[in-house]
Amino acid sequence: MLSPRRLVPRRLAPRLLASRPPTPRPPSARLRRAGYLFSLPSLAFLALFLVYPLLYNVWMSVHDVALRGLLGEATRFNGLANYRAIVSDPDFWHSARLSVVFTLGSLLFQFTIGFALALLFARPFPLNGLLRSLLLVAWLLPPIVSGTLFRWMLDGESGAYNALLRAAGLGSLSHDWLIEPGTSLAGVVFANVWIGVPFNMLLILVGLHTIDPELHEAAAIDGAGAWKRFRWITLPLMLPVSVMVLLLGLVYTFKVFDVIFVMTGGGPVDATTVLSLYVYEVFFRFFRFGEGAAAGLLLLIVPLVAGSIYVLRLRGEGEAA
Amino acid sequence: MKPARHPWLLTAIAVLITVAFLLPIYWMVKTSLTEPDRILAGSPRWIPAPLTTENYSAALEDDALLQALRNSLVISCGVVAITLLLGVPISYALARVRMRGSGAMVLALLVAQLPPSIVLAAPLFILERRAGIDDTYIGLIAADTTLTLPFAVIVLRPVLRGVPRELEEAALVDGCGLTGVLLRIVLPLMVPGLVAVAGLSFLIGWGEFVFGLTLAQDPDVQPVTVLLNAFVGQHGTSWGRLMATATLISIPVVCIFAIFQRFIVGGLTAGSIRG
Numbered sequence: 001m002l003s004p005r006r007l008v009p010r011r012l013a014p015r016l017l018a019s020r021p022p023t024p025r026p027p028s029a030r031l032r033r034a035g036y037l038f039s040l041p042s043l044a045f046l047a048l049f050l051v052y053p054l055l056y057n058v059w060m061s062v063h064d065v066a067l068r069g070l071l072g073e074a075t076r077f078n079g080l081a082n083y084r085a086i087v088s089d090p091d092f093w094h095s096a097r098l099s100v101v102f103t104l105g106s107l108l109f110q111f112t113i114g115f116a117l118a119l120l121f122a123r124p125f126p127l128n129g130l131l132r133s134l135l136l137v138a139w140l141l142p143p144i145v146s147g148t149l150f151r152w153m154l155d156g157e158s159g160a161y162n163a164l165l166r167a168a169g170l171g172s173l174s175h176d177w178l179i180e181p182g183t184s185l186a187g188v189v190f191a192n193v194w195i196g197v198p199f200n201m202l203l204i205l206v207g208l209h210t211i212d213p214e215l216h217e218a219a220a221i222d223g224a225g226a227w228k229r230f231r232w233i234t235l236p237l238m239l240p241v242s243v244m245v246l247l248l249g250l251v252y253t254f255k256v257f258d259v260i261f262v263m264t265g266g267g268p269v270d271a272t273t274v275l276s277l278y279v280y281e282v283f284f285r286f287f288r289f290g291e292g293a294a295a296g297l298l299l300l301i302v303p304l305v306a307g308s309i310y311v312l313r314l315r316g317e318g319e320a321a
Numbered sequence: 322m323k324p325a326r327h328p329w330l331l332t333a334i335a336v337l338i339t340v341a342f343l344l345p346i347y348w349m350v351k352t353s354l355t356e357p358d359r360i361l362a363g364s365p366r367w368i369p370a371p372l373t374t375e376n377y378s379a380a381l382e383d384d385a386l387l388q389a390l391r392n393s394l395v396i397s398c399g400v401v402a403i404t405l406l407l408g409v410p411i412s413y414a415l416a417r418v419r420m421r422g423s424g425a426m427v428l429a430l431l432v433a434q435l436p437p438s439i440v441l442a443a444p445l446f447i448l449e450r451r452a453g454i455d456d457t458y459i460g461l462i463a464a465d466t467t468l469t470l471p472f473a474v475i476v477l478r479p480v481l482r483g484v485p486r487e488l489e490e491a492a493l494v495d496g497c498g499l500t501g502v503l504l505r506i507v508l509p510l511m512v513p514g515l516v517a518v519a520g521l522s523f524l525i526g527w528g529e530f531v532f533g534l535t536l537a538q539d540p541d542v543q544p545v546t547v548l549l550n551a552f553v554g555q556h557g558t559s560w561g562r563l564m565a566t567a568t569l570i571s572i573p574v575v576c577i578f579a580i581f582q583r584f585i586v587g588g589l590t591a592g593s594i595r596g
C-alpha cells in the first residue's frame with residue numbers, strides 16, 4: 001500500500017523532487033534501452049507542444065509578424081524592434097506596476113491569513129479534518145467560477161459584501177467594488193486571496209507539523225508564554241518553509257489571468273490590466289503577434305527567476321538531507 | 322502540539338471561520354435557488370424562500386450550455402487519458418532505470434511548470450492553426466496536457482519508487498521485459514496513485530480557461546469555462562442563471578474532491594514539507 005502523503009496537488013508537486021536519489025543498481029543495456037523508449041513519447045510530446053512553441057515565440061519576438069504572418073506570408077527579421085516597442089509603451093509599465101501590486105497584495109494577505117489559519121488547525125480539535133477539507137474547496141473551484149462568484153459578491157447594488165457592510169452599520173464603506181477605478185484592483189486581489197488562502201494554509205500546516213513539539217514543551221516549562229514561543233520557536237523554524245511557500249506563491253500569482261479576466265476584463269479602462277492581460281490584448285485583440293510574443297517573454301522573467309530559485313533551494317535541501 | 326484545554330472552543334472558532342470563508346459558495350447556491358425577481362432586491366435575503374429551480378431550467382434549456390458541458394467532459398477525459406498514457410511509462414523509467422540525463426529530465430519537468438499559460442497560448446494559437454488542429458478537441462487536450470503531464474510525472478515518480486523492488490526483480494529474472502513488469506506487477510500496486518493523478522488531471526482540464534479561450538472559437542469544442550465567461554458578458558445581471566451555471570460547473574469538482582480528498586488533504590498534512 002503506498003502512502004497517501006505522496007499524492008499532492010500540482011502546486012506542491014515540485015517539492016517532491018527532493019526525494020532521495022535513485023538507488024544505484026547496474027542496469028542491463030536492455031533495461032536502459034527500455035527506459036529511453038518509455039521516456040520518448042512524453043519527451044516528444046513536450047518537445048512538440050511546449051518547447052517548440054516557446055522557441056517559436058522567441059522567433060516571433062524578433063520578427064515583424066502581424067496578421068498576415070498567420071496566413072504564411074513572408075515576415076522579416078526586425079531585431080529588437082518589438083522589444084523596443086513594448087518597453088517604450090507606457091501601458092506596459094502600467095501593467096507591470098499593476099502586476100507587482102496585485103502579486104504583493106495577494107501574497108501578503110494569503111500568506112498571513114494562511115499562517116494564522118494553519119496555527120489554528122495545527123491544534124487538535126473535533127471536526128478539524130472536515131473543516132480543513134471544506135476550506136480547500138475554495139482552492140479547487142475553477143478560477144472562472146470563483147471569479148464569476150466574486151463579481152456577484154462584490155456587486156454594488158445587491159452584492160452580499162455591501163449588504164454585510166450595511167448590516168454592520170458601515171454602509172459608508174460600501175463601494176461598487178469592481179466598477180470604481182479606485183477599488184477594482186483591491187476587488188480582484190480580494191478574490192485571489194480567497195482562492196490562495198487554503199493552499200497557503202495547507203503548506204504552512206505541513207511545515208508546522210515538522211516542528212518538534214518538545215521544543216514548545218521545554219520552553220513552556222521554562223515559563224515562555226504563547227507569544228514568546230511563537231516569536232522565538234515557531235517563526236524562526238518556519239522561515240525556510242515560508243520562503244518556499246512565498247516563492248511558489250510568487251510564481252503562481254504572477255501568472256494569474258482567468259480570475260481577473262472574468263471579474264473585470266482588465267477594467268475599468270485599464271485599472272486591472274496586469275501583465276498577463278496586457279499580453280493577451282496585444283496578441284489576441286490587436287493581433288500584433290511580434291510585439292505580443294516579446295511582451296510574453298518579458299512576462300516570463302519573474303516566474304522563471306522565482307521558480308529557478310525555488311528549484312535550486314529544493315535541490316539544496318534534498319542534498320543536505 | 323499538546324491537546325488544547327477546550328477543544329470544542331477551538332472547534333467553534335474554526336466553524337465560524339469556515340462559515341465566513343465559504344460564504345461566497347453558499348451565496349452562489351443560494352442565488353441559484355432564488356426566484357429571479359427577488360435576487361436583485363435592495364436588501365438581500367440570507368435564506369432563499371421560496372426555493373425555485375427556475376434558474377436551473379433556464380440555464381439547462383440553453384443547448385449551448387449542454388454542449389459546453391459535454392465538450393469539457395470530453396476534453397477533461399482526454400487530458401486524463403493522455404496524461405496517464407504518457408506519464409506512467411516515463412515516471413517508471415525515471416524512477417527505476419539509471420539513464421544518462423534523467424536528472425536533467427526531472428529538472429526540465431519542473432521548469433516546464435513555470436511558463437504562464439498565456440505565453441504558451443500565443444505561439445500555440447498560430448502553430449495549431451497552421452497544423453489544422455485549432456478548434457479541435459485534440460488541440461485543446463494537447464495544450465491542457467502540457468499543464469498536467471509534468472506534474473503527473475513529478476507526483477508518480479516517488480509513488481513508483483515506493484513499489485518494492487524485489488517483486489520487479491523476481492519478474493525480470495523470470496524473463497518479463499520492462500513493459501511486462503510495469504503492466505503486470507507495478508500498475509496494480511499503484512492504483513491509488515493513478516486514481517489521484519487522474520482526479521487532479523481531470524480537475525485541471527475541467528477548470529482550464531486560457532487555452533479554451535484562445536485556441537477554440539467553435540462553440541462545438543469550447544469548454545464550459547469559456548461559456549461561463551461569455552455568459553457573464555451577455556447576461557451580466559441575470560445572476561440567478563449565472564449562479565445556476567456556476568453551480569452546475571462546480572458539482573463535478575466537489576464530487577471528485579469528495580472522493581479523493583483523503584489523498585489530497587491527508588497526504589499533505591501527514592507528510593513532511595518535502596513530502
